[in-house]
Amino acid sequence: MNLILSSARVETLRLMRSGLLIGLVAVFVFFGLSGPVVALYMPEILGAAAGTEQLTIQAASATPDDGIALFNQSAMQLGLILAVAVAITSLGWDARPGSSIFYRTRVRHLARLTLPRLVIGWIFVVASYLVALGVAAILTTTTIGSIDVGTLASVGVASAFYLVMTMSVGYLIMAFTRRTAVAIAAATVLMLVLPLLNSFKAVSAWAPTALLGAATLDPAKLAPPLLSAVIVTAGCLFIASIAVSRQSLRRDA
Amino acid sequence: MSVAVTVQGLTRVYPGGGGIRDISFTAEDRAVTAVIGPNGAGKTVLFSIIAGLTSAQSGAVSFASADMTMAYCPDVPQFESWLTAREVVETSLAVSRTNRPVNKKQNDVRAEQSVQSTLRTCGLGAVLDRRVADFSRGMLQRLGVAAALVTDPDILILDEPNSALDPIGRADVREIITEQKRHRCIVLSSHLLSEIEQLADRIVVLDHGGIVTQGTTASILTDGLEPNWMVRLGTPSRRDITDLNTVVPEASFTFETDTLCSVRFRSFERAETGLIAALEAFQVPIIEVTLRDRDLDASFARIIQNREHS
Numbered sequence: 001m002n003l004i005l006s007s008a009r010v011e012t013l014r015l016m017r018s019g020l021l022i023g024l025v026a027v028f029v030f031f032g033l034s035g036p037v038v039a040l041y042m043p044e045i046l047g048a049a050a051g052t053e054q055l056t057i058q059a060a061s062a063t064p065d066d067g068i069a070l071f072n073q074s075a076m077q078l079g080l081i082l083a084v085a086v087a088i089t090s091l092g093w094d095a096r097p098g099s100s101i102f103y104r105t106r107v108r109h110l111a112r113l114t115l116p117r118l119v120i121g122w123i124f125v126v127a128s129y130l131v132a133l134g135v136a137a138i139l140t141t142t143t144i145g146s147i148d149v150g151t152l153a154s155v156g157v158a159s160a161f162y163l164v165m166t167m168s169v170g171y172l173i174m175a176f177t178r179r180t181a182v183a184i185a186a187a188t189v190l191m192l193v194l195p196l197l198n199s200f201k202a203v204s205a206w207a208p209t210a211l212l213g214a215a216t217l218d219p220a221k222l223a224p225p226l227l228s229a230v231i232v233t234a235g236c237l238f239i240a241s242i243a244v245s246r247q248s249l250r251r252d253a
Numbered sequence: 254m255s256v257a258v259t260v261q262g263l264t265r266v267y268p269g270g271g272g273i274r275d276i277s278f279t280a281e282d283r284a285v286t287a288v289i290g291p292n293g294a295g296k297t298v299l300f301s302i303i304a305g306l307t308s309a310q311s312g313a314v315s316f317a318s319a320d321m322t323m324a325y326c327p328d329v330p331q332f333e334s335w336l337t338a339r340e341v342v343e344t345s346l347a348v349s350r351t352n353r354p355v356n357k358k359q360n361d362v363r364a365e366q367s368v369q370s371t372l373r374t375c376g377l378g379a380v381l382d383r384r385v386a387d388f389s390r391g392m393l394q395r396l397g398v399a400a401a402l403v404t405d406p407d408i409l410i411l412d413e414p415n416s417a418l419d420p421i422g423r424a425d426v427r428e429i430i431t432e433q434k435r436h437r438c439i440v441l442s443s444h445l446l447s448e449i450e451q452l453a454d455r456i457v458v459l460d461h462g463g464i465v466t467q468g469t470t471a472s473i474l475t476d477g478l479e480p481n482w483m484v485r486l487g488t489p490s491r492r493d494i495t496d497l498n499t500v501v502p503e504a505s506f507t508f509e510t511d512t513l514c515s516v517r518f519r520s521f522e523r524a525e526t527g528l529i530a531a532l533e534a535f536q537v538p539i540i541e542v543t544l545r546d547r548d549l550d551a552s553f554a555r556i557i558q559n560r561e562h563s
Contacts, residue, residue, distance in 0.1 A: 006347035010333065010340075017335035017384075098331025102400065105304050105325045106349045113348065248307045 003107065004116045011090060011117040015124055020086055024125060028079050028132030035071025036140040042066075064147040067140030068133075068155055069215040075132060076159060076212055080166055081188055083125040087167035088174040088183045090117040094244070095178050111241040118171050118237075125167065126160045133159075151215060158214035158222055165208055165229040166191055168236035175240035178247070208232060255317060257282040257408055257438035258303065263312035265298055266462070273298050273462045275312070280408075280455070282317065285430065285439045287449045287470075289553060290459030296442045299459070300325065300412050303440070316408070322349075324406035328413035330397030334386035338377050338396055341385060342368045345400040367403055375399040376425050390417040398426065402433065409433065411441040415448060427452060446549035450474070456549075458556055465560050474547060477555040480518040481545045482528065487538030488512065500534045503527045515545065 015021040038045070039062040046059050091114060093099040107113045133156050140147050169190065174183040197207040204210060210217065210225040258280040266272040273295035280286035288296050301307040303314050304325040332341045346364055372381055375395045380388075388396065394417050401409060414430070415423045423445070430439060430452050443449050449456065450470065457467040466476065489511040490497070497506040503523050507515040516531050518524040532539055546555070 003348050006344055010336065010344055013340070014333060014335055093333060096331050098327055098329050098397075099333060101304075101306060101325060101327045102330070102332065102345070103348065104306055105323070106345065106404070 003112050007113050007116040008120050011120040014090075015086070015120070020089075021124055021128075024079075024082055024086065024128040025131065027082055028075055028128045029135055031071050031074040031079065032132035032135035033139060035069075035074060035136050036067035036143055039066040039070045039140075040143050062144050064140050064145045065151060065215055067144050068136055068147060068152065071133070071136035071140075072155055072159060072212070072215055075129065076162065079129065079132075080163065080191055083121075083129075083163050083167055084170035084187045084191065085184055086121045086125060087118055087170040088187060089180060090114070090121050091171065091174045091178075091244075092180055094247075095180055110244045114175075114244055115237065115241070118167065121167060122164050125163055129159060129163060130156060150219060154217070154219045154222060155214045158211040158217075158226065161226055161229045162208060162211040165233045165236075168233040168240075172236040172240040172243075175243045255282050256280070257317050257321070258286075258440065259315045260299075260303065261313050261315070263299065263302060263309050263314065265302060265307065265309045271295065271298070271462070273302075273459070276459075276464055277312075278457045278464065278467055280438050280440050282407075282438045283435060284454040285434050285441065285452050286455045286457065287453035288440065288442045288457045288459060289444075289446065289449060289549075290442075290465075291557065293461075294459040295462040296459060297328065297412055298462075300410050300440070300442070304410055321407040322404065323408040323410065324349075324401035324404050325410040326394075326397040326401040326412065326414060328416060329390075330393050330400070332385045332393070332396065332400075335384060337382045337384050338372055338388075338399075339368060339381045341396060342372055342400050342403050346403045349404040371399045371403040374429060375402070376422070391419065391422050394418060395422065395426070398429065402429075406437060408438045408440070411439065413443055414441060415443060415445060423448060446553055450549040458553065460557055460560060465556055470549075473556075474549060474552050476552055477559060478544070478547065478552070480521045480524045482516045482524075483541075483543045483545050484514045484516055484532065484535070484539060485541040486512040486514065486535055487540050490514070490535045490537055492534060492536060497531075497534050501527060501531045504531045506531075 042062060043059040093103055103113055104110070133152070137147055137152055166187075170183065170187040173186050173190075174180070177183045177186070195209045195212060197209045198204045198213075200207075205221070206224045206228050208225050208229040211222065211229060214222060256279045260279070261277050263276040264272075264274050266274065271293060276295075276299060278286070288299060290296055298307065302309050304323060306325075336344070343364070346368060369378075369381065372378055375398050377392065377395055377399060380392065385393070385396070394414060398411065398414055401411070411430070415426045418426060427448060430441070433439060434454075441452070453470050455468065456470055456473045458465040458473070466473065468476075490508075492500070494506050494508060498504070503518060504527050505517040507517070509515060514535070516528070518527055528542075532542065546552070
């Protein structure tokens with residue numbers, strides 16, 4: 001078995017045995033189930049929330065797009081943070097002196113150790129998301145109405161690219177900080193702040209965060225943010241690979 | 254014996270203190286070179302630089318040939334806790350193969366055999382498929398040695414390989430090192446100087462980041478040694494101290510118990526002829542005659558104390 005396959009195998013075992021994979025699937029599928037249900041009962045929920053005779057809240061009946069949009073909105077918050085944590089912890093071996101020594105004394109080109117791990121994370125995260133999207137689509141079709149396949153495909157592709165990009169950003173942060181808690185905190189703050197880019201007209205069309213609104217966006221307008229996401233991903237991987245290879249053992253680990 | 258590793262003028266100093274200064278020594282192939290010193294002497298920093306984990310500020314480390322392979326087992330081995338012992342050693346072999354082109358053709362069956370035999374050699378044959386998370390510290394140390402050995406390195410660096418092991422474990426590791434030194438250069442450190450005394454061919458003594466002394470194990474053991482023997486008698490001596498000092502005037506007798514006596518001479522040359530006469534003077538059976546403070550613990554303490562006083 002060569003280095004790349006061995007690294008991919010270790011990461012697969014980590015995700016399966018540590019419970020991260022189950023957690024990923026559980027979180028995404030939970031939102032896949034709850035999103036369409038919340039959309040369906042939104043008028044009743046808001047009506048109950050009003051609670052007084054002075055205030056009346058009316059909501060329009062749910063559409064299939066609403067079911068998918070609500071699923072995606074929730075999945076791309078908590079699910080996103082979990083996905084970024086998967087990417088960050090894939091470099092966790094370098095935060096501990098013993099395991100750092102284990103790999104740094106054996107592997108000449110560390111990118112061949114670290115990148116396969118990140119790619120495995122991508123695969124499992126995107127697969128978990130797509131399974132949940134499928135669940136949301138089935139539930140939406142069953143309870144609200146048929147969903148447009150084109151919309152579903154747009155949401156799936158856009159969200160997958162966004163997940164890959166944010167995982168790469170988390171990976172880059174961890175490559176520099178080499179401290180898991182710090183990296184997760186920094187990445188979480190960044191993920192919460194990034195959607196503000198959509199508020200700036202000059203960049204909103206190209207900002208990768210536009211991918212979060214794929215459910216209501218014209219598919220033709222997804223190309224620029226998709227391209228931006230690819231460029232950001234590639235840049236993060238390139239810089240992170242250089243950073244990891246130039247670092248020495250952490251003395252204070 | 255040929256030299257496998259040459260360390261020349263190595264210096265790495267940290268702003269907060271610690272590190273090493275101007276370290277120079279050689280480690281021979283098919284031999285054990287031990288680096289000993291008090292806590293904070295710089296042993297781990299030295300090993301980190303030799304292993305390529307940290308860079309030196311000056312000086313150099315060179316090897317007998319450019320394609321020599323190295324394995325480093327740290328004092329506290331850590332592995333990904335969800336892996337089994339077998340998977341750790343398999344990973345070690347798989348990721349290290351890229352450094353040794355000649356092993357690329359090694360097939361999976363031979364690799365599996367190598368993994369299993371290495372784990373058994375290190376006393377982990379019964380826990381091949383147990384996860385590392387369930388390992389004791391001693392088992393982790395054994396696994397660290399196994400992960401290093403499976404790669405068949407030319408140079409094996411062991412930082413405190415037996416610190417967490419029980420006496421049986423230490424005996425196992427000692428046996429492994431004794432066998433392995435026939436095939437490769439071994440550089441190790443340990444605070445268990447009794448182990449070093451049995452294993453090392455050469456010793457380098459570090460203190461406060463610098464070399465205090467270095468030499469063969471025999472020369473380190475006898476460095477500063479005094480001609481003072483401990484004699485254990487089978488029964489109390491028939492002669493008292495006054496009589497003994499009269500019979501053997503070149504020796505000084507001191508009884509610690511009625512059957513344990515210290516016999517001191519002014520020089521080893523005087524002891525060459527006087528020791529036999531001193532033993533005969535007791536006129537009782539002799540059970541044991543030992544040169545006092547001949548062990549490495551005493552030698553090390555002498556060396557460090559002499560350095561502090563100078």
